Amino acid sequence: MMDVITKPDPGPSREYHFPSFDEETLPGGTRLVVAAAPKLPIITILVVFDAGAAEDPAGKEGIARLTARALSEGTSKWDGAELAEKFEQMGTSLDTGADWDSAIARVTVLPGNLAAALTLLGEVLADPAFPEREVERLKSERIAELLQLETEPRGLADERFPAFLYRESSRYARSQGGSAESVRSLTRSEIDAFYRSRYTAGRTTVIVAGDVKKADVRTLVTPLATALPRGSVARLHAADIPAPASRAIHLITKDGAPQSEIRVGHAGLPRKHPDFFPVLVMNAILGGLFGSRINLNLREKHGYTYGASSSYDWRRGAGPFEISTAVQSDVTAAALREIFAEVERMRSEEVTLEELSLATSYLEGVFPIRFETTSAIASALANLIIYDLPRSYYDEYRKEISRVTAATVLKAARDHIHPEELQTVIVGDTGQIREGLTSVGAGNISVAPAK
Incomplete structure (x- = not known):
């Protein structure tokens, strides 16, 4: 009779200290x-x-x-x-x-x-x-x-x-x-x-x-x-004011394209926003990891794509929040419906403890190995300077991730994902995909050439 070996529970995370500087x-x-x-x-x-x-x-x-x-x-x-x-x-x-x-x-x-x-x-x-x-x-x-x-x-x-x-x-x-x-x-x-x-x-x-x-x-x-040159000029602040537009679909014509490239999103958050950590975990669950909701839905459940993801482009100003994927032309509308459904689900109910644990364990676990080279250490220090982050940021990072709860993830989604503002850009065969999109409920549809 074969002995059954029980997988041991993981021990506590080792304390991490970023190199002193x-x-x-x-x-x-x-x-x-x-x-x-x-x-x-x-x-x-x-x-x-x-x-x-x-x-x-x-x-x-x-x-x-x-x-x-x-x-x-x-x-x-x-x-x-x-x-x-x-x-x-x-x-x-x-x-x-x-x-x-x-x-x-x-x-x-x-x-x-x-x-x-x-x-x-x-x-x-x-x-x-x-x-x-x-x-x-x-x-x-x-x-x-x-x-x-x-x-x-x-x-x-x-x-x-x-x-x-x-x-x-x-x-x-x-x-x-x-x-x-x-x-x-x-x-x-x-x-x-x-x-x-x-x-x-x-x-x-x-x-x-x-x-x-x-x-x-x-x-x-x-x-x-x-x-180096002397003198100084005032820093220009990029105007990051969102376009005053309601939800809409913008089709960019590529006749004969077998796939549709889909981008969905709106203006996001600046890097120094106080909700950075809840938003980071929220996005990991929504579309930031391979096991995220959007990827599991579009790739594993429906087989619409090889991959789908969401991300925040962190800048001094409010960079874009973006959901990205590519699907076969004939499932463009169906894939878009699933994307909007996952956005709504993220805002309507708390994530499960399993989802929260997967995201926080990943973010905490990969963090120390990001700084194993001198180039990575230097880049990390550059981010402290560019975004005016505290000296203790890297030492406190995993503690901040561990403090995120299902409730704060839900609040982050409700506060910072705005379904009524989502803009959808699709590059594909307009003649093949436009009719199906009218029933998605993603706003007015406009068409533009590739050039």
């Missing part, structure tokens, strides 16, 4: 944050600038992203290829980019190359040349990217969705990378002016994580900080 403000206003992690024999240097896409002037959308990408294209001393080779000789590469709230430059090196890497990085950040030829190449790449998105339903849905959530005057209503029109209008001199006004010492934070000592880092970083 020190911070100070250097002469000129640059912030320095140092996280010593001697068990990791490498060092990540992450320079964060208050120069994200929310800073794009009206009509110049895309300038933040283009400026960040152009940083690595050369200085007055080295061209882009020479810079890349010099970083390669140190066993690393320079990564630059921008999102909605910041621009970054990042390198990861062995401790013996720290001084050389900071010197070269300082040249890149203090003396970018923005060569005309490379600026035009980067502009052409963005315009080509947009042309490609027009042919690909998933990218097209993602690109067009925000315009239906926010007022036309909002920066959030337009793509982070800019439109073909706005990018085409950008000039080298405008990029240089954006750099000189936003990449200043007072808008910069240098984060160093790894096998380092603070005193050594301060000595090495000070020349970089001193060489």
Whole structure:
């Protein structure tokens, strides 16, 4: 007779402490944050600038992203290829980019190359040349990217969705990378002016994580900080006011498309909202995990899709709340009904203890393994700076998750998901799917071409 082995109950979670870090403000206003992690024999240097896409002037959308990408294209001393080779000789590469709230430059090196890497990085950040030829190449790449998105339903849905959530005057209503029109209008001199006004010492934070000592880092970083542009401009706050619209469906025509790309949502919440943790758990249950309600419904129960999810795009302003999936054209209306039903169910009744435990256990369990590299530690520290979070945020994270209850999840859903405001964008074969959508009850239906 075979012995039956009973699976043991899990023990209590081990206490977690985020790596300790020190911070100070250097002469000129640059912030320095140092996280010593001697068990990791490498060092990540992450320079964060208050120069994200929310800073794009009206009509110049895309300038933040283009400026960040152009940083690595050369200085007055080295061209882009020479810079890349010099970083390669140190066993690393320079990564630059921008999102909605910041621009970054990042390198990861062995401790013996720290001084050389900071010197070269300082040249890149203090003396970018923005060569005309490379600026035009980067502009052409963005315009080509947009042309490609027009042919690909998933990218097209993602690109067009925000315009239906926010007022036309909002920066959030337009793509982070800019439109073909706005990018085409950008000039080298405008990029240089954006750099000189936003990449200043007072808008910069240098984060160093790894096998380092603070005193050594301060000595090495000070020349970089001193060489940055001076001056300051007031931070632009992205207008995140929702579009004054009732529930509606917006069809974007892709004749002959076998699938419908579906996006449903409305303007969400800013990152520093006091309900962040209840909303995080609520979204995990609704559509943030593989075992979430929306995915289990559309994928497992009905077989409409390979995957469906929901998410909040956390920004300084209220980024989008979005439900996303792709289904066969003939079940578009049925899938949309199930999405709305799950939204209503989330707002009408408490989640089960099993659902709550699954979500909180996952969020608590994966949290510590997110910070096992110097790059991850540096990125986490950047988030503290960008979103002005408390120093204790990472040490308190799992406690905050554990405090969320079924009642607070229900309150979060009722307070922050608004069925009457949901905008639905569907990229697909309008002729095949439109008639079925009239009975869904998702609002007025409008049709637009892909271009």
